Amino acid sequence: MDGPYTDKRQAILDAALDLFCERGFHGTPTSMISRQAGVATGTLFHYFRTKETLIETLYLDIKGELGNALCAHAGTQDPVREQIRCIFAGYVRWGEENPRKFRFMEQFYNAPQISPHTHEEGMSRFAFIRDIVRQGIDEGVLKPCPPGLQFALFGASSSAVLRLILSGSGGEEADALIDQAFDLIWDGIAAPAAGPTPSR
Amino acid sequence: MDGPYTDKRQAILDAALDLFCERGFHGTPTSMISRQAGVATGTLFHYFRTKETLIETLYLDIKGELGNALCAHAGTQDPVREQIRCIFAGYVRWGEENPRKFRFMEQFYNAPQISPHTHEEGMSRFAFIRDIVRQGIDEGVLKPCPPGLQFALFGASSSAVLRLILSGSGGEEADALIDQAFDLIWDGIAAPAAGPTPSR
């Protein structure tokens, strides 16, 4: 009974994700999306009132999925360092498994097609990270800086590492890179005062 | 003899920068660009063979301008820490003075409209930063990690701070934030083992 897709709505979202990544929002006609999804033009507009609604839905879906993935891994009772490490590793792993979704997010993070309201709603899925940062500051394991600053730096650094892994070295060295990167994020790029690290 | 613009080419680039920031590449018709620039459609295509040429030129112009601004401030004989601090501060200052150019760069950094070749050419303006990182690793003041990783984290963190400053607090606290942020980038987000930093 099941065709390749019971759910045409999902087929449309999948096709849109692919095409938006490769061609951008305005570079992808709705006709192309519906053709790749294997449905008629009308069906697309049956599920999404406008093209903008489609992109907005896709954006929030993906942010939500990522938010859930990160939430799941952050054990609430672990020490802060371990929680943050889990979130970082979870983010990188999610990106490796969903490179298209990551590229979509990167591409539309700063795009004018995403309204500020949608943007804010997408960001709310990561509010729990801010709480962990706050907790870390209270406990004295994180520097007493504005949590927004720590959050922004942590997020940007994580994305940068993921971008690096996805673009470049596709080998087993990725795991080593993740460890190195987390140490950089956690300890900072300055070597310990004792001189060049003798470890390893 | 001089009109408001002796150079219509520059007027077109300025208008395109404005409009692309607010509406995106495909959301901005060439007719709109030429109208805002105060020239005719034909004039736009006289200076830029295609719309893509226009955006590519704009992208490389801006990256070049930023590259020069950063190069100028990095005294070649200062210690590495001071050089990196200058580059960071210079980047933030440039972004505060050219918010539209910064938003344009952010928006098109991950856009499929920028060909990989153009992207690479734009990035070449920042190769000198990689060299400084390498020097720092050799001297033992930076952790012995792949320079590409350090460079990526430094760049992403700097952009994140700039984004934070441009979006939010528009007061005098920006200077304090820059200092805090540089310490975070340099030292890392972990507090020193001796407990919460007592400095300041």
Added chain:
DNA sequence: ATGTCGATTGACTAATCAGTCTGTTATGAG
């Protein structure tokens, strides 16, 4: 059978856009 109602279709349209074309003006050399 009959009726209902959402899902689905794809031809169609009004609007828009990148780029062209033809001509006009400005500049400047000889």
Added chain:
DNA sequence: CTCATAACAGACTGATTAGTCAATCGACAT
């Protein structure tokens, strides 16, 4: 002044696009 060349203008066009709409399908109830 004359001629050549480049800058500039803006109406025009062929192609494309978002979104519509009237018709059909299929499942399920009465």
